[in-house]
Amino acid sequence: MSSTTSDVPVLLLKTKSIPADGYQDIFAGWNNYNPTFLPVLEHxxxxxxxxxxxxxxxxxxxxxxxxxxxxxxxxxxxxxxxxxxxxxxxxxxxxxxxxxxxxxxxxxxxxxxxxxxxxxxxxxxxxxxxxxxxxxxxxxxxxxxxxxxxxxxxxxxxxxxxxxxxxxxxxxxxxxxxxxxxxxxxxxxxxxxxxxxxxxxxxxxEMASFHIDFSRALGENVASGAQEQWVVVFSPQGCKAMLDCLGWLDESGRYKSDATDSSTMTTYVATIGPTTRDYLIKEFGFEPHVSAEKPSPEGIYAAIENYRTTNVTTQL
CATH class of the missing domain: 3.40.50.10090 (Rossmann fold)
Structure with a gap:
């Protein structure tokens, strides 16, 4: 697995908090990440x-x-x-x-x-x-x-x-x-x-346009030339649409064990905590790559950084 030195897209499946959002602060504050918010729920x-x-x-x-x-x-x-x-x-x-x-x-x-x-x-x-x-x-x-x-x-x-x-x-x-x-x-x-x-x-x-918005974001990340992207999931809502857009579900709605990315870009999934992680495993048979030890921006950032340091070789 490899990535370029360009920004790594991070798709945050949540509404951006106002007036301040910790995920924007922690990911946009580092040169190698490019966060994008994709609301799953409409409030x-x-x-x-x-x-x-x-x-x-x-x-x-x-x-x-x-x-x-x-x-x-x-x-x-x-x-x-x-x-x-x-x-x-x-x-x-x-x-x-x-x-x-x-x-x-x-x-x-x-x-x-x-x-x-x-x-x-x-x-x-x-x-x-x-x-x-x-x-x-x-x-x-x-x-x-x-x-x-x-x-x-x-x-x-x-x-x-x-x-x-x-x-x-x-x-x-x-x-x-x-x-x-x-x-x-x-x-x-x-x-x-x-x-x-x-x-x-x-x-x-539920946001009616989420499926369309998520598919569009995937296409933009592929077009950008990024070799890896992260999807951060905060709740069970939107999980099915996410996996479907990625092409990771079979006809029965379960995760395809041989599923691979349809492009040169590799997709990784992180969850905010055990509830969403367990939902993905139970409902779809999909185990996310990481789950934050603490449900916070710092927890998600640390989980992704640790996984990339351990599993992803960066080519300078």
Whole structure:
């Protein structure tokens, strides 16, 4: 196996995160990679939810020092577990007058995140709010972290009009209920429980044009003269279309054990973690070349670099 010294195409089967994307940063920051984002899923923000969120924000629903605001419309913090939720929140923040942002979203307001990607997106907004929890990595760990952190905050931050303020959880229509159940578990003392107000801020559907977009990207990479390319898969959605476009499926929809690239370019597949890797193996009989040890830009980059160093001989 060999590659030239030209940029190696990396097809990232995801929507590029806004306002910042760690995969763009880590791959575009190195001369030998050329990242391209190919969305598999289409995310649509719910206009009614965005309007509600802006009303709550501009009405000092997050500024707990304003005692005139009804406690029923107030929240002690916000939970983010997806990039789409961050993007929805970003649209609200950017619509605010800069002089009022720190007043409406003060430094006493904790923004709880599940990992580095959500933290990175929020930090790019330049708010004074503490962005915490990114080291937790999953919903269960984040819930445990919030139970400890939120219950230790001064009552001046978490109580309004004798009511313990709930946390606002911005979610998609499909989500797990680990966080709400953990924060409101009957196993907890009543005073330790934390209310959670879930708001479905976006909806998700499969991108109808993905098959066409992926095929076009493959053709462009072949035309560029690249001798190798990487496809990074983030979820089970799009796996079948990817393998089909590559010509790696037989008539029964299973991976052809003798499948080879139809061009001089060699294609390698990386997955974000074991769930997607196991899906490819179980559903199609295809084992990806690498799977990231950690579901992060750094994890994917390290997995690809390690494989190329071990298996791909670079011709200078």
């Amino acid at each position: 649509r923000f719910r206009e009614d939810a965005l309007a509600w969120l802006k009303t709550i924000t501009t009405g000092s629903g997050f500024n707990n020092s304003d005692t005139t605001v009804d406690a029923e419309s107030s929240f002690g913090g916000i939970i983010f577990t997806s990039q789409r939720a961050v993007e929805a929140f970003t649209s609200i923040v950017e619509s605010l007058d800069p002089p009022t942002r720190d007043q409406l979203l003060p430094e006493a307001l904790p923004l709880y995140v599940v990992g580095p990607a959500t933290a990175r997106g929020l930090r790019s907004l330049g708010l004074r709010c503490p962005i915490i929890g990114e080291e937790t990595g999953n919903g269960a760990a984040l819930a445990a972290f919030m139970l400890d952190h939120y219950n230790r905050l001064p009552a001046t931050q978490t109580v309004r009009q004798n009511r313990k303020l709930p946390l606002l959880f911005l979610v998609g229509e499909v989500r797990r209920d680990i966080i709400p159940k953990s924060l409101q578990s009957s196993d907890l003392l009543e005073e330790a429980r934390i209310g959670v107000h879930e708001v479905v801020i976006y909806e998700t559907c």
